[in-house]
Amino acid sequence: MRLLTHNMLSCNIKGVTKGFPLSIEVQRLDTKDADFNPDFLRNIFPKLEWKAFHDAAVSIGLNDIPEQVDPTMLEDHEFLQKFHHALLEVHLEEGALICPETGRRFPVTKGVPNMLLHEDEV
Amino acid sequence: MSLRPERQAPPEIFYNESEARKYTTSSRIIEIQAKLTERALELLALPSDGIPRLLLDIGCGSGLSGETLTENGHHWIGMDISESMIDIALEREVDGDLLVSDIGQGLGFRPGSLDGAISISAVQWLCNADKSCNDPRARLKAFFSSLYKCLARGARAILQIYPENTQQLEMISTAAMRVGFSGGLVVDYPHSSRAKKYFLCLSCGPPSTSTPLPKAKGEDGGSESEDDSEDEENETVDVAERQRPAKRLKNGKKVKGRAWLLKKKEQRRNKGVTNVPRDTKYTGRKRKTRF
Ligand SMILES: C[S@@+](CC[C@H](N)C(=O)[O-])C[C@H]1O[C@@H](n2cnc3c(N)ncnc32)[C@H](O)[C@@H]1O
Numbered sequence: 001m002r003l004l005t006h007n008m009l010s011c012n013i014k015g016v017t018k019g020f021p022l023s024i025e026v027q028r029l030d031t032k033d034a035d036f037n038p039d040f041l042r043n044i045f046p047k048l049e050w051k052a053f054h055d056a057a058v059s060i061g062l063n064d065i066p067e068q069v070d071p072t073m074l075e076d077h078e079f080l081q082k083f084h085h086a087l088l089e090v091h092l093e094e095g096a097l098i099c100p101e102t103g104r105r106f107p108v109t110k111g112v113p114n115m116l117l118h119e120d121e122v
Numbered sequence: 123m124s125l126r127p128e129r130q131a132p133p134e135i136f137y138n139e140s141e142a143r144k145y146t147t148s149s150r151i152i153e154i155q156a157k158l159t160e161r162a163l164e165l166l167a168l169p170s171d172g173i174p175r176l177l178l179d180i181g182c183g184s185g186l187s188g189e190t191l192t193e194n195g196h197h198w199i200g201m202d203i204s205e206s207m208i209d210i211a212l213e214r215e216v217d218g219d220l221l222v223s224d225i226g227q228g229l230g231f232r233p234g235s236l237d238g239a240i241s242i243s244a245v246q247w248l249c250n251a252d253k254s255c256n257d258p259r260a261r262l263k264a265f266f267s268s269l270y271k272c273l274a275r276g277a278r279a280i281l282q283i284y285p286e287n288t289q290q291l292e293m294i295s296t297a298a299m300r301v302g303f304s305g306g307l308v309v310d311y312p313h314s315s316r317a318k319k320y321f322l323c324l325s326c327g328p329p330s331t332s333t334p335l336p337k338a339k340g341e342d343g344g345s346e347s348e349d350d351s352e353d354e355e356n357e358t359v360d361v362a363e364r365q366r367p368a369k370r371l372k373n374g375k376k377v378k379g380r381a382w383l384l385k386k387k388e389q390r391r392n393k394g395v396t397n398v399p400r401d402t403k404y405t406g407r408k409r410k411t412r413f
């Protein structure tokens with residue numbers, strides 16, 4: 001799972017009102033090359049929750065994502081490359097996602113979060 | 123008589139390792155899932171500006187549908203309840219991110235976060251109450267209301283479904299409309315019982331008169347030839363996947379007569395097919411049963 005997906009995921013346990021962002025517990029990360037496409041980055045940018053993206057990046061050891069951003073930065077090639085790398089190239093392979101409200105742990109194995117809810121959570 | 127897969131077991135049980143394996147080995151399944159996905163993408167009508175979008179693949183299975191999304195340049199997140207199917211997707215090294223998730227529990231995404239969604243041959247599974255805690259209506263509602271929320275305004279969801287009967291079809295569409303989706307059903311090849319394909323085309327937001335429902339394929343008898351080729355492919359997948367009862371040869375009686383056969387053969391010749399058998403006095407005759 002990449003931070004792109006992490007930024008969209010939210011815990012939907014019954015009754016939870018603030019299920020975003022899930023915090024990340026890292027056991028193993030992996031890096032895989034992805035096609036660099038500035039248009040995609042500019043297009044997805046307004047849909048991202050930047051603070052959550054920044055915090056998630058820090059939690060997986062990527063410290064070069066600025067905390068504050070503005071759209072003019074989307075013209076800066078160097079910024080776009082870091083953005084691209086953190087959003088699309090680093091994968092959480094083993095670890096967990098944790099609901100900010102309930103502390104419920106969703107395990108991540110082989111890069112796949114298991115988001116199945118227990119009967120009493122639906 | 124064999125049952126539809128949906129009636130045999132819950133999806134996470136039915137799509138076990140051996141069933142999932144079929145998805146890497148059957149070229150017919152691969153081809154059909156790809157075709158259905160291409161059609162779903164066409165109906166999704168994303169802007170043709172070449173910008174990759176972030177799409178959701180609902181019931182992504184082994185990632186066949188997702189691979190078509192990748193080929194079209196998009197990013198995607200796939201969700202499926204069957205870990206065996208997800209394992210195959212991992213084996214195939216698909217480009218999308220995968221989640222083990224039961225869509226009947228609702229989709230856990232932030233509001234407005236996705237540019238569109240497709241689903242190939244999965245949503246009819248929600249109509250089955252395979253556990254005492256599963257109420258199909260509640261699960262359909264949870265699914266559609268969460269889908270509606272997580273799509274960006276104006277975004278679409280295209281769901282190709284295999285409903286068991288008209289009640290199911292109605293149950294699914296009603297649940298979708300009830301949560302605020304507009305849109306409707308596009309039925310490709312409506313005149314062919316086998317090639318017929320249902321695409322539930324949903325838009326987030328009020329219905330717009332400027333974007334009418336897309337036109338179905340093969341509605342007029344004119345493209346009958348295309349019907350036929352689809353027929354053949356589906357027949358094989360149907361056997362592997364759906365186990366249809368053999369309707370045509372019920373108590374040895376032919377359903378379609380000599381006149382029909384002659385017409386079909388003529389049509390194929392007109393299409394330029396060269397290996398159509400000659401018409402003789404034997405054409406369309408019942409064969410003796412020999413042992
Ligand atoms: C016919 S397969 C299609 C797979 C894939 N879309 C493709 O094109 O290859 C249907 C898939 O729907 C999944 N499915 C059924 N019910 C589901 C549910 N409640 N939640 C998530 N996935 C489900 C099954 O596990 C299965 O992988």
